[in-house]
Amino acid sequence: MAKKKEVMPTVADKGAVAPRATGALPDSLFSDCCVIIERRKYNAGAYANKEIILMCHEIGQRINIDVLGGQRAEYGKRIVAELAQLLREKYGRTFDYTNVRRMAHFAARFPDFQIVAELAQQLSWSHFTELLPVKSDEAFMYYAGDAAIRNIGTKELRRQISRKTYERREIANAQIGSAQSRIPFNVFKDPYFLDTLGLTDNFLEADLEKAVLSDLTAFILEFGKGFCFIEKQKRMGVDDKDFRLDLLFYHRTLKRLVVVELKMGEFKPEFMGQMSLYLKWLNRYERQDGENEPIGIILCPQANRSVVELMEMDKSGIAVAEFWTVLPPKEEMEKKITEILCEAKERLERRKLLPPKSSAGQIDYFYEFKDDDGDED
Numbered sequence: 001m002a003k004k005k006e007v008m009p010t011v012a013d014k015g016a017v018a019p020r021a022t023g024a025l026p027d028s029l030f031s032d033c034c035v036i037i038e039r040r041k042y043n044a045g046a047y048a049n050k051e052i053i054l055m056c057h058e059i060g061q062r063i064n065i066d067v068l069g070g071q072r073a074e075y076g077k078r079i080v081a082e083l084a085q086l087l088r089e090k091y092g093r094t095f096d097y098t099n100v101r102r103m104a105h106f107a108a109r110f111p112d113f114q115i116v117a118e119l120a121q122q123l124s125w126s127h128f129t130e131l132l133p134v135k136s137d138e139a140f141m142y143y144a145g146d147a148a149i150r151n152i153g154t155k156e157l158r159r160q161i162s163r164k165t166y167e168r169r170e171i172a173n174a175q176i177g178s179a180q181s182r183i184p185f186n187v188f189k190d191p192y193f194l195d196t197l198g199l200t201d202n203f204l205e206a207d208l209e210k211a212v213l214s215d216l217t218a219f220i221l222e223f224g225k226g227f228c229f230i231e232k233q234k235r236m237g238v239d240d241k242d243f244r245l246d247l248l249f250y251h252r253t254l255k256r257l258v259v260v261e262l263k264m265g266e267f268k269p270e271f272m273g274q275m276s277l278y279l280k281w282l283n284r285y286e287r288q289d290g291e292n293e294p295i296g297i298i299l300c301p302q303a304n305r306s307v308v309e310l311m312e313m314d315k316s317g318i319a320v321a322e323f324w325t326v327l328p329p330k331e332e333m334e335k336k337i338t339e340i341l342c343e344a345k346e347r348l349e350r351r352k353l354l355p356p357k358s359s360a361g362q363i364d365y366f367y368e369f370k371d372d373d374g375d376e377d
Contacts, residue, residue, distance in 0.1 A: 046121065049120070049124055049125075050117070050120040050121055052124075052125055053116065053119075053120035053123070053124070053125055053128065054113075054116070054117060054120060056102075056103045056106060056125055056128075057103070057106060057107050057110075057113065057116050058107075059100070059103045059104075059107075060102075060103035060104045060105070060106050060107025060108070061107040061111070063080060063083070063100070063103065063104040063107070064104055064107055064108050067079045067080065067083075067104075080097065080100055080101055080104065081097055083100060084096055084097040084099075084100040084101075085097075087100065102128075102129055102132060105132055106128060106132060109132065109137075109140070110140075119144050119145075119148060121148075122147070122148035122149075122151065123144060123147060123148055124154070126154045127144070127147055127154055127157060128144075130154050130157050130158050130161065131143055131144055131157070131161075133161075134161060136166075138166075139166040139167070142165075142166045142169075143157060143160060143161055143165075143166060146160065146165075147160075149225075150225060162330070163193055164333070164334065164337045165189065167337050167338070167341050168189035168190055168191060168192075168337065169186060169188075169189050170341055170344070170345075171189070171190040171191075171337075171340055171341050171344045172187075172188040172189050172190040172319065172321060173185050173186065174344035174345060174347060174348045175190075175308065175309070175313075175314050175319055175320070176314050178312070178314075178315065180315045181314040181315055182293065182295060182314065182315060182316065182317035183295060183314040183317060183318070183319050184254060184295075187224070187251070187254065187295075188223075188297055188319050188321060189222075189223075189224070189321065190303070190319075190320075190321035190322060190340075191303075191321055191322035191323060191324050191340075192222055192223070192299060192321055192322070192323045192324070193222060193323075193324055193327060194208075194211075194212075194219070194222065194323050194324065194325050195324065195325060195326060195327045196215065196218045196222075197211040197212065197214075197215055197218070197219070197325060198211065199211055199325040203325075204264065205262055205263070205264050208262050208264075209232065209246055209247070209262055212247065212262070213232060216229055220249075223249075225253075226251045226252045226253040226254065227249045227250075227251055227258065228249060228250045228251075228252060229247070229248075229249055230248045230249060230250055230257075231247075231248045232246065232247055232248075233245070233246065234248045236278065236281045236282075236285075238277075238281065243277065243278070243281070245259050245261065245278045246259075246260060246261050246262045247259070247260040247261075247262070248260075248282075254292060254295075255290065255291050255292050256291055256292040256293060256294055256295060257282050257286060257287065257291070257294040257295075258294065258295055258296065258297070259275065259278050259279065259282070259294060259295070259296035259297070260296070260297055260299060261274070261275060261278075261296065261297070261298045261299065262299050262300075263298060263299065263300040264300070264301065265300065265301065265302065266300065266301075266302040266303075266304060267298065267300045267302065267303045267304050267307065267308065267320055269307065269311060271298050271300075271320075272311060272313055272316070272318060275296045275298060275316075275318050276316055276318070278294075278296060279293070279294045279295070279296055279316070279317055279318070282294040293317060294317065295317040295318070295319070296317065296318050296319070297318070297319045297320070297321060298318065298319070298320045298321075299321055299322070299323045300320070300322065300323070301322060301323060301324075302322060303320050303321060303322040305320075305340075305343070305344065305347070306347070308320045309347050309351065
């Protein structure tokens, strides 16, 4: 092993006051040196973090190979406890019993060293300890990848896991049932949690829109990365009739306009006709060169998912999702999300077994016109 180069102490290390810069110092020298120092410090920290994670993975693999294999569960617990005690005495409390057990769990869960090495470049060991309770491997990789891409801390990662972000995305993906779908995967969720907007009982559609606009940052964070707000109550003229959509966004990654319509009560089939009109108008008059066709999402407190599935709205670039303004207790919420996800997967599997349909019999749903004040005719 190469001998570590000795770092000479600086004037500042010795406690003396550093000399003041003179007029001979080039303008960019000091700032350039600061950039170099900060970059190298960051790289050193990232390297050390990666090595810590790989160390934990290697220790976990070593434990699993020699101790926890076969049917020696009780024996394994005793050996891990002994090992942790010795490691802690020698290297500190980082190697207490809980952490050493996590290392074994970590290595058993993800034996592929290359995947761990890639994630370790962006995530800390604290991130992985938050991820370990996630049961599904697919969900684990989603949360890990999302945390790495967005560079979020453990607090936000814990929040995403507790709010079942992955599962809600999968429920929304279940609407996309054919190759003819115009809704991309992994864009929307179902349901959306709008509990941060502070809405009380018996609020109106106007109250919901006002609450969204007053806390637009929270709304966009719930929708996901890439959404940029453009306009509220977008006016669209067709002959002598004016229409107004609720909220218009642009998605940077998808390069397309996204319409968000807020509805009260249960989803109605006629909502599809309204959204179709908005998307066709935007596609003709607002879509710019290089952009993809607009898509839309209808948010309502109650989404009859069987009706939505039957209408195959994704082929028209339309998705539907519920919104919840008040979250039930954690266990109740997790149970409800799990039930919705299981139902969505069952519907998706049934749809795969159906013979392909001809598009000739497509239904045109009645559109409820609205005056400028929002009242239905």
